[in-house]
Amino acid sequence: MVVRDNYTFSELEQWLNKNRVTEIECLVPDLTGVARGKILPREKFTEDRGMRLPEAVVAMGVTGEFPEEGPYYDVINPTDRDMHLRPDPTTVRIVPWATDPTAQVIHDCFDRDGTLVPFAPRSVLRRVCDLYAAEGWDPVVAPELEFYLVDRNTDPDVPLKAPIGRSGRAETSRQAYSIDAVNEFDPLFEDVYAYCEKMELNVDTLIHEVGAGQMEINFFHAHPLGLADEVFFFKRTVREAAMRHGMFATFMAKPIAGEPGSAMHIHQSLVSQATGRNLFSNEDGSPSQEFFWYIGGLQKYIPAAMALFAPYVNSYRRLVRSNAAPINIQWGTDNRTVGIRSPVAQPNARRIENRVIGADANPYVALAATLACGYLGIKNRLEPTPECKGDAYLGEFQLPRSLGEALQLLRAEHDLAAVLGEAFVTVYTEVKEIEHAEFMKVISPWEREHLLLHV
Known part of the structure; x- marks a missing residue:
C-alpha cells in the first residue's frame, strides 16, 4: 500500500x-x-x-x-x-x-x-514544479525507460554480454518487440512485477527493445515528482530482481558495443489547474500556441541541458547517427528520427516526447531539466523551427558530442540556471568535471590496440 x-x-x-x-x-x-x-x-x-x-x-x-x-x-x-x-x-x-x-x-x-537544500536532486524538481504551479499549470509526464539484462560480470575489463535465458541460450540477434524473447526471462519478470505490485509502482507495459537483452518498461502518466520517485524505486527493484536470477540489470546509456543505447524517453504535457484542459490543444482540437512554444523551448535549451540528460562519458556513445538515438533538436509528428517527437493522439492527450534523455540520467534531474526547457519556451514565447517530415538523421549533429562540451554549454546558459538554481548548476558541473578528469586517467583497449605500435 x-x-x-x-x-x-x-x-x-x-x-x-x-x-x-x-x-x-x-x-x-x-x-x-x-x-x-x-x-x-x-x-x-x-x-x-x-x-x-x-x-x-x-x-x-x-x-x-x-x-x-x-x-x-x-x-x-x-x-x-x-x-x-x-x-x-x-x-x-x-x-x-x-x-x-x-x-x-x-x-x-x-x-x-x-x-x-538547493542542490539536492529532489529539491530541484520541486523547484521547477513550483514554477509551473505558480502559473496555474500542472505538468504531466510519462517516462519510457530502457535497460539491458546482461550476464553477471565481475571484471570491468571484460565486455558485457547478453545473459542466458530459460532456453539455455543467449540472444545473438535483434529481437525487437519479440514476445518469445521476453518470455526467455519469465521467472525474472514475474518477480519484477510482483515486487512492483507490492510497492504499487505505476508501471504499464513491458517490451523487448532492439538490442540483445534490451528491455523497456513504460510508466503511466502522472505528476513529475511522484514519477521520478517511481523510476528511482524501479531501478533499485529491477537490479535486485536481476541479481537474484544470476544476472545484472544495467541502465548504462551504451553498455554493449554494436548494440543500441538505452534511453529514458519522457512524454510531457500541461494541464490547466482551473479547467483541467490539456493546454497543448485549443478548444477546437488544434495544437495550441503553448504546444509550439514548449517545443521552441526544448529546441533552444536542450543542447545546454545535455550534461543533465547525458551525464557521463559513456552517455555520448549512445548519441550517434543511425543508432536509434537522436542527434538533433528537430521536431516532428510520429517521427522517431527527431529529438522532439509529437505522437499521434487525441487533442486531450496531445503531448511532446523528449527522446534525447539517456537511461543513465538521474530521473529527478532529467525531469526538472526537460520541464525547465519547456517552461522557458512558454514564458519567452519561443517559436520552433518548421516541422521535420523526413529522416532527421540525414541532417547535421545539433547536440554536443562529449561531456566536456556539454558542461561548457550548461555553464554558459544562464536562463537554465535561473530556473534550476545557480547553486545546483554550480555543484553539478563541478562534480561532473571531477568525473571527467577521473575517466581521462584511464587508458582504453582501443588506445593500446591502435596507438601502441603505430604512432
Missing part, C-alpha cells in the same frame, strides 16, 4: 504498524540517482522522524569523489555541515525482497533553518 498525498505522520505510523515494519531504509537520491542514507530500527525512526547526513553526500560523483577546491565550496560549506532530512510520507513503500518487514522512505533535504 502506498500512502497518499495528504498522509500525516500519524497515518504513516498506522501504515508501519499495519505492515508490522521493524526496519526503515531512509533514502536520499544523490546527484547520480544512487540511494544514500541510513537503515534505522522502527523505534529510532519513530522517535526522530528524520536524521542527519553531511550535505556533500548528495553532491558527489559516481566515483564517490568530491572537488578539492573551486566554486563547489562556494555552495558546499567546507566545514562539512549536516543536512536535516525529513521523510516524505507519500513515498513509503514496503521493501518486497527484504527478509524482515522493512519499509523504504524517501527523504527531502533541508538546512538547519528549514530551507530545502
Whole structure:
C-alpha cells in the first residue's frame, strides 16, 4: 500500500504498524540517482522522524569523489555541515525482497533553518514544479525507460554480454518487440512485477527493445515528482530482481558495443489547474500556441541541458547517427528520427516526447531539466523551427558530442540556471568535471590496440 498525498505522520505510523515494519531504509537520491542514507530500527525512526547526513553526500560523483577546491565550496560549506532530512510520507513503500518487514522512505533535504537544500536532486524538481504551479499549470509526464539484462560480470575489463535465458541460450540477434524473447526471462519478470505490485509502482507495459537483452518498461502518466520517485524505486527493484536470477540489470546509456543505447524517453504535457484542459490543444482540437512554444523551448535549451540528460562519458556513445538515438533538436509528428517527437493522439492527450534523455540520467534531474526547457519556451514565447517530415538523421549533429562540451554549454546558459538554481548548476558541473578528469586517467583497449605500435 502506498500512502497518499495528504498522509500525516500519524497515518504513516498506522501504515508501519499495519505492515508490522521493524526496519526503515531512509533514502536520499544523490546527484547520480544512487540511494544514500541510513537503515534505522522502527523505534529510532519513530522517535526522530528524520536524521542527519553531511550535505556533500548528495553532491558527489559516481566515483564517490568530491572537488578539492573551486566554486563547489562556494555552495558546499567546507566545514562539512549536516543536512536535516525529513521523510516524505507519500513515498513509503514496503521493501518486497527484504527478509524482515522493512519499509523504504524517501527523504527531502533541508538546512538547519528549514530551507530545502538547493542542490539536492529532489529539491530541484520541486523547484521547477513550483514554477509551473505558480502559473496555474500542472505538468504531466510519462517516462519510457530502457535497460539491458546482461550476464553477471565481475571484471570491468571484460565486455558485457547478453545473459542466458530459460532456453539455455543467449540472444545473438535483434529481437525487437519479440514476445518469445521476453518470455526467455519469465521467472525474472514475474518477480519484477510482483515486487512492483507490492510497492504499487505505476508501471504499464513491458517490451523487448532492439538490442540483445534490451528491455523497456513504460510508466503511466502522472505528476513529475511522484514519477521520478517511481523510476528511482524501479531501478533499485529491477537490479535486485536481476541479481537474484544470476544476472545484472544495467541502465548504462551504451553498455554493449554494436548494440543500441538505452534511453529514458519522457512524454510531457500541461494541464490547466482551473479547467483541467490539456493546454497543448485549443478548444477546437488544434495544437495550441503553448504546444509550439514548449517545443521552441526544448529546441533552444536542450543542447545546454545535455550534461543533465547525458551525464557521463559513456552517455555520448549512445548519441550517434543511425543508432536509434537522436542527434538533433528537430521536431516532428510520429517521427522517431527527431529529438522532439509529437505522437499521434487525441487533442486531450496531445503531448511532446523528449527522446534525447539517456537511461543513465538521474530521473529527478532529467525531469526538472526537460520541464525547465519547456517552461522557458512558454514564458519567452519561443517559436520552433518548421516541422521535420523526413529522416532527421540525414541532417547535421545539433547536440554536443562529449561531456566536456556539454558542461561548457550548461555553464554558459544562464536562463537554465535561473530556473534550476545557480547553486545546483554550480555543484553539478563541478562534480561532473571531477568525473571527467577521473575517466581521462584511464587508458582504453582501443588506445593500446591502435596507438601502441603505430604512432
